Amino acid sequence: MAAVLRWRYGTVTNIRNSWRGSCEVDVTIEARTPDDRTEAKALAYTHMxxxxxxxxxxxxxxxxxxxxxxxxGYAMIIALPDRLPPDDDRPGHIVKARYTPQQAMMLAVDEEDSPHRAAMTEVDHIDGMPVIVADLHSALAPTLAGVLADRPDASVAYVMTDGGALPAWFSRTLDGLSAQLAGVVTTGQTLGGDLEATNIHTGLIAARQVLRADITIVSQGPGNLGTGTTWGFSGTSCGDAVNAVAALRGRPIGSLRVSDADARGRHVGVSHHSLTAYGRVALAPADLPLPLGLAPELDAKVRDQLDGLPDLHRIVEVSTEGLVERMRELPVRLSTMGRGLDADLGYFLACAAAGRHAANLLS
Structure with missing residues (x-):
């Protein structure tokens, strides 16, 4: 029977780069078919x-x-079979990547052995905390820039959902922003954050109660699944996140995925991902920040599309003055779908505007 994994052996020939929890190497691959590449980059999650x-x-x-x-697009290192790492007998019994060969035993912030158990059981809400929900992981950095532009003292947490990469270690953005974030909470099947949580609800409570965040940003990890159909994309989780924030008595803010640079018509103006997630999945009201200063044609298209959303949500116009400069000061490279800040300015302005709006909600 054929396997759904392409198993290969290889040999490490060079250590290329390392960041928190990850190591990028060059490998020589032992070919099994004439189409196999024999040289490639490979990625190891060192904690695994x-x-x-x-x-x-x-x-x-x-x-x-x-x-x-x-x-x-890496070869993924499953094991170093001739040099296995020592066991890690840390406490915790929450299993992530469940029932796969690489399932990992983690300590969840909300389980009984957690040192934060008391804080997690004291309350069952997030006390009005503004929570920015975004479709793509690339929204994290510009959104953070928008928050810190007006509230440089704000404590900002990141809650990662499991629509994209499962290991937080895959994200170089998280590594680069570590000094500017209060912490990272990995939820559901994701792992590798400063805190592990069972689901988005306990993840948001952990952000508030344990990390003491003033504002939290929620998105999937790097990598976005989309099929080009109405419902077939991982970003539907944005609507679910809005519902979770509302259930926890937070303040949901839906970051709009906006572009006039994407070659795919379904993502021009407001992406169909945002229109579906906020227009059809979200059952609770959210603030939808509309950045001022978009290119005229893009602005007109975005406004026309937003007019078609349910009256449930509140469209909030947000100034973008000074936000480009703040985004350029970030310690990480901005990129979405291979496009940088200048190539897709509308996208990044929309993200930063959501951050600015959240900052302005703080008392």
Missing amino acids: VGQPQVGDRVLLNCNALAKGLGTG
Whole structure:
């Protein structure tokens, strides 16, 4: 029977780069078919497989490599079979990546063995905290810039949902922004944050109660699943997140995915991802920040599309004065779908405007 994983052996030939929880290496792959690549980049999650060294034999999953994927186009290191890492007997019994060969045992912030258990059970709400919900992981950095532009003293947490990459270690953005974030909470099947949570509800409570966040940003990890159909994309979780924030007595803010640079018509103006998530999945009201200063044609299209959304939501016009400069000062590179700040300015302004609006809600 054929396997759904492309199993290959390889040898580490060079250590390329490392960031928190990840190590990027070059590997020589032992080909099994004439179409196999024999040289490639590979990625190891060091908390799972250990630290690769030059000369190590590695067991690889080459699915993403064979399919030519963009964000995830690595050979993934499954194990260092000749040099297994020591066991980690830390407390915790919450399993993530459940019932897969690489399921991991984590300590959830809300379980009985957690040192934060008391804080997590004291309240069952987030006390009006503004929560910005975004479709793509690329929204995190510009949204944070928008918050800090007006409230540089604000404590901002990031809650990661499981629509994209599951390991937070995959994100170089999180590594680069670590000094500017109060912390990262990985929820559901995601893992590798400063705190692990069972679901988005306990993740939001952890952001408020444990990280003491004034504002929280919610999005999926890097990598976005989309099929080009009305419902077939991972960003429907934005609507679910709005509902969760409302259920916890927070203040939901829906960041709009806006672009006039995307070649795909369904993402021009306000992306159909935002229109579906906020227009059809979200059952609770949210603030939808509309950035001022968009290019005239883009602005007109966006306003026309927003007119078609349910009256449930509140459209809030937000000044973008000074936000481009704040985004340029970020310690990470801005990129969405391969486009930088100047190539897709409307997208980044919409994200930053959502951050500014959240900052202005703080008393």
